[in-house]
Amino acid sequence: MIRRAETIELIRRSVRAVVDKYGSRYWFEKDERREYPVEFVEDLATHGVFGVNIPEEYGGAGYGLFEAAAVLEEIAASPGGMAASNAVHAALFNNHILVKYGRPEVKERYLPDIARGRLKFQVYAVTEPQAGFNTVRISAFARKEGDYYVVTGTKTFISRVKYSNLGILAARTTPLEKAPRRSLGITLFLVDLDKAVGKYIKVEEVPNNLRRFVDTNTLYIEELPVPEDHVLGEVDRGFYILMEESNTERALMSAQCVASGRWVIRKAVEYAKQRVVFPPDPIAKYQGIQFPLADAWMRLEAGDLLKQRALEAIERGEDRKVIGYYANTAKYIACEACYQAARTAMWTMGGYGYSAEMDVERHWRAAELSAGVGQISPHMILNYVATQVLGMPRSYGE
Numbered sequence: 001m002i003r004r005a006e007t008i009e010l011i012r013r014s015v016r017a018v019v020d021k022y023g024s025r026y027w028f029e030k031d032e033r034r035e036y037p038v039e040f041v042e043d044l045a046t047h048g049v050f051g052v053n054i055p056e057e058y059g060g061a062g063y064g065l066f067e068a069a070a071v072l073e074e075i076a077a078s079p080g081g082m083a084a085s086n087a088v089h090a091a092l093f094n095n096h097i098l099v100k101y102g103r104p105e106v107k108e109r110y111l112p113d114i115a116r117g118r119l120k121f122q123v124y125a126v127t128e129p130q131a132g133f134n135t136v137r138i139s140a141f142a143r144k145e146g147d148y149y150v151v152t153g154t155k156t157f158i159s160r161v162k163y164s165n166l167g168i169l170a171a172r173t174t175p176l177e178k179a180p181r182r183s184l185g186i187t188l189f190l191v192d193l194d195k196a197v198g199k200y201i202k203v204e205e206v207p208n209n210l211r212r213f214v215d216t217n218t219l220y221i222e223e224l225p226v227p228e229d230h231v232l233g234e235v236d237r238g239f240y241i242l243m244e245e246s247n248t249e250r251a252l253m254s255a256q257c258v259a260s261g262r263w264v265i266r267k268a269v270e271y272a273k274q275r276v277v278f279p280p281d282p283i284a285k286y287q288g289i290q291f292p293l294a295d296a297w298m299r300l301e302a303g304d305l306l307k308q309r310a311l312e313a314i315e316r317g318e319d320r321k322v323i324g325y326y327a328n329t330a331k332y333i334a335c336e337a338c339y340q341a342a343r344t345a346m347w348t349m350g351g352y353g354y355s356a357e358m359d360v361e362r363h364w365r366a367a368e369l370s371a372g373v374g375q376i377s378p379h380m381i382l383n384y385v386a387t388q389v390l391g392m393p394r395s396y397g398e
């Protein structure tokens, strides 16, 4: 355990060395220009960040989820904040899926280049205009033709398409009305975006201000051929993979939220200690300023402990209900705490908190996304805990 803690500290230092090169001005300009942080991401790639959770046999570092969380935390605890960690986080979730569910020959073909950062594996395309949080309603369809599946459908709110070579795509292989169970009939595919975009996939950006330098898009997919061996896991059972892997994603999102939240609170505390409005005292001396900061800090601590418990449950392969409980609870508490921390920091800093050059509002915008619809909404987590943990009847759907 001590050795693992030392390894994690080394990983943190190496990521921090990259992160520290990209200061406030860099992220301000990326925001202003709505420009993906290519230099930053390439720098991370040359430092092996994309291979952190890829096994050594495929050229990765072979670490687990705590190490992946440490990478994302170091990025989120910076002026770029969670928007910066969101520019790369899906690569680490996606690696987890490909390593676990990819066919051996496909893993051999792609993982070494992903680990080296030559191929960016950052697209995770599940959401559809009509499906939203009800994933079983997705209707993008993959029909079998010889050794290929041919996919047609529309995906929306799909991030990082403009700077990704590979992605994971969810489509139905059995229509909902013919599936023996609603949760059956969805399959996951590994998609080569370099071959697909422009030819079989038309990309249209969905403008939003939450993470201005991370693109989010609608994908119009038309007759996209995907080789049969690019199926991830079993045909028709992709929904279960999505559910299982979303726990990993939620735990890693909690990690980013805690890191961003702590960063903004530290920033606000430093500001408050030097800001004098009614001389001679700095605003940090007022309890009206201190208490919300202390309150937000403790809530982040709770989020951090839950995150650790969630990561531990996933790594140990504990019962799926235990994993689901901690991953959802961590995401709910940590992301809400982050949002509260960011808002508290802005209010502490007064007008300067709202100035884009102070970096805090960048954290606040990203925190809004993470606490709201990012990966899963608070409503859906409350539904999960009410029905799955407390055993109350479901209020919606079939």
Ligand SMILES: Cc1cc2nc3c(=O)[nH]c(=O)nc-3n(C[C@H](O)[C@H](O)[C@H](O)COP(=O)(O)OP(=O)(O)OC[C@H]3O[C@@H](n4cnc5c(N)ncnc54)[C@H](O)[C@@H]3O)c2cc1C
Binding pocket: 124, 125, 126, 127, 129, 131, 132, 133, 134, 156, 157, 158, 159, 160, 208, 210, 216, 369, 373, 374, 375, 376, 377, 378, 379, 380, 383, 396
């Ligand atoms: C910037 C951004 C980036 C994204 N990136 C990706 C990506 O890369 N890949 C991807 O697949 N998706 C992505 N998404 C999609 C996101 O993860 C959500 O899944 C999606 O936004 C939810 O669908 P919807 O907006 O249609 O909400 P809906 O499902 O229509 O829900 C609307 C509201 O109703 C609530 N609601 C719905 N059902 C219930 C219920 N039963 N009980 C109580 N409340 C309910 C929801 O919580 C929500 O508040 C992204 C979204 C955004 C905004």
